[in-house]
Amino acid sequence: MDTRVLYIDDDVPLAHLVKRNLGRSSHDVVHVHDPNEAVERLQSETFDVVVLDHYLANMTGLDILRRFRELGIVTPVVYVTGSSEAQIAVEALKSGASDYVIKNASEDFLSLLADAVVNTVANARLRKAKELADEETRRAKERAEALLAEMNHRVANSLALVTSLLRLQAASAQHEETRQVLQETQSRISAIAGMHRSLYSNDKISSVDMKPYISALASDLASTVSGPESRLQISCDLDDIELAADKAVSVGMIVTELATNALKYAYPEGEPGEIRVVFKRVDGMNARLAVEDDGAGLSSSSEAKPGNHKTGLGTRIVRSMADSIGNGITYAPTQRGTVAEVLVLLEG
Numbered sequence: 001m002d003t004r005v006l007y008i009d010d011d012v013p014l015a016h017l018v019k020r021n022l023g024r025s026s027h028d029v030v031h032v033h034d035p036n037e038a039v040e041r042l043q044s045e046t047f048d049v050v051v052l053d054h055y056l057a058n059m060t061g062l063d064i065l066r067r068f069r070e071l072g073i074v075t076p077v078v079y080v081t082g083s084s085e086a087q088i089a090v091e092a093l094k095s096g097a098s099d100y101v102i103k104n105a106s107e108d109f110l111s112l113l114a115d116a117v118v119n120t121v122a123n124a125r126l127r128k129a130k131e132l133a134d135e136e137t138r139r140a141k142e143r144a145e146a147l148l149a150e151m152n153h154r155v156a157n158s159l160a161l162v163t164s165l166l167r168l169q170a171a172s173a174q175h176e177e178t179r180q181v182l183q184e185t186q187s188r189i190s191a192i193a194g195m196h197r198s199l200y201s202n203d204k205i206s207s208v209d210m211k212p213y214i215s216a217l218a219s220d221l222a223s224t225v226s227g228p229e230s231r232l233q234i235s236c237d238l239d240d241i242e243l244a245a246d247k248a249v250s251v252g253m254i255v256t257e258l259a260t261n262a263l264k265y266a267y268p269e270g271e272p273g274e275i276r277v278v279f280k281r282v283d284g285m286n287a288r289l290a291v292e293d294d295g296a297g298l299s300s301s302s303e304a305k306p307g308n309h310k311t312g313l314g315t316r317i318v319r320s321m322a323d324s325i326g327n328g329i330t331y332a333p334t335q336r337g338t339v340a341e342v343l344v345l346l347e348g
C-alpha cells in the first residue's frame with residue numbers, strides 16, 4: 001500500500017528531491033507550496049502524513065498547525081525546521097506535530113525525513129488499530145451487559161409467572177393451611193424475582209441497591225400476606241447499601257420470612273400493629289438487618305428460639321441464610337414483641 005504524503009514547502013527544488021527520494025520507498029508525494037491549498041486537499045483527500053516546513057512565504061508552519069487544530073485535521077505531521085532551531089521544534093511538538101526533522105543541505109536530511117515519515121505513519125497506524133480494538137472491546141462489553149440485563153429481565157418475568165400461578169392455586173385451595181403454604185411459597189419466590197428485577201433496573205449488572213429492593217419487598221408482603229383491609233403496617237428504615245446478588249437474595253429471603261412471621265403471629269387478628277424492617281450500617285464492615293414488632297413475642301416454648309432444633313421451615317431458611325451472610329440470627333431480649341437481627345458482613 002502506497003503511503004500518501006502531503007509535502008508543504010515553498011522550496012521547489014528541495015520538494016523535487018524529497019519527492020524523488022521518498023518515491024523510491026513507495027511513497028506517493030504530493031507537493032503544495034500554498035498553505036490554503038494544503039488545507040483544502042487535506043479536507044477533501046486522504047493523506048497518511050503531512051511534511052510541513054517552518055518557513056513559508058507569509059506565515060510559519062506553526063500557524064498552519066494551529067489552523068489544522070482549529071479545523072479538526074488530525075493527519076500526523078512531521079515538522080521540518082532549519083538547523084539549530086530547537087525552540088521551534090519544541091513549539092511544533094507542543095502544537096501537535098508527531099516528529100521533527102532538521103533541514104540541512106546534506107543527504108542526511110533526506111534519509112532522516114524518510115525515517116521520520118515511515119515511523120510517524122507506522123505509529124499512526126498502530127494507534128488507529130488500538131483505537132479500533134478498544135472500540136471493539138467496548139462494544140463487546142456493552143453487548144454482554146445488555147444480554148445479562150435481558151436475561152435477568154426474563155428470569156424475573158418467569159418467576160413472576162410462577163408466583164401468579166401459585167397465587168391462583170392459593171386462591172382455589174380448599175384448606176386454610178394449604179392456602180398459607182402456597183402463599184408463603186409465593187412470597188419466597190417473589191423475593192428472588194425482585195432481586196433479578198433490581199439487577200436489570202440499575203446499571204451495576206451484578207449488585208443490588210438494597211434500599212429500593214427491601215422497600216418493594218416490604219410493601220409486597222404487607223399487601224399480599226395481610227390483605228388490603230389489614231391494619232398491620234410495615235415501615236422501613238434503610239441505608240443506601242449495595243450488595244452482591246447472592247447476598248442480596250439471602251437478605252431478601254430473611255426479610256420475607258421474618259416479616260411474614262411478624263404479620264402472622266405478632267398481633268391478634270384484626271388488631272393494628274407495626275412491623276419495622278431495618279437495614280443500617282453499624283461500621284465500615286457490617287450492617288444490621290432487623291425485623292422488629294411490638295407483638296406477642298416468642299413464647300418460651302416457641303420453635304423459633306435459637307438452639308431449638310424442632311423448628312418450622314421459615315426458621316430453617318432464616319438460619320441457613322443468616323449463617324451464610326453473617327454471624328447467624330439472634331433474637332434480642334426485649335420487653336415486648338420480637339426483635340430478630342442479623343449482622344451482615346459488607347464487602348469491600
Ligand SMILES: Nc1ncnc2c1ncn2[C@@H]1O[C@H](COP(=O)(O)OP(=O)(O)O)[C@@H](O)[C@H]1O
Nearest residue numbers: 261262265266297298303304312313314315338
Ligand atoms: N414475630 C413473631 N411473633 C410471635 N411469634 C413468632 C414470631 N416469629 C415466629 N414466631 C413463632 O415461631 C414459630 C416458628 O416460625 P417459622 O419457623 O417461621 O415457622 P412457621 O411460620 O411455618 O410457623 C411460629 O410458628 C411462631 O409460633
Ligand SMILES: [Mg+2]
Nearest residue numbers: 257261314315
Ligand atoms: Mg414462618
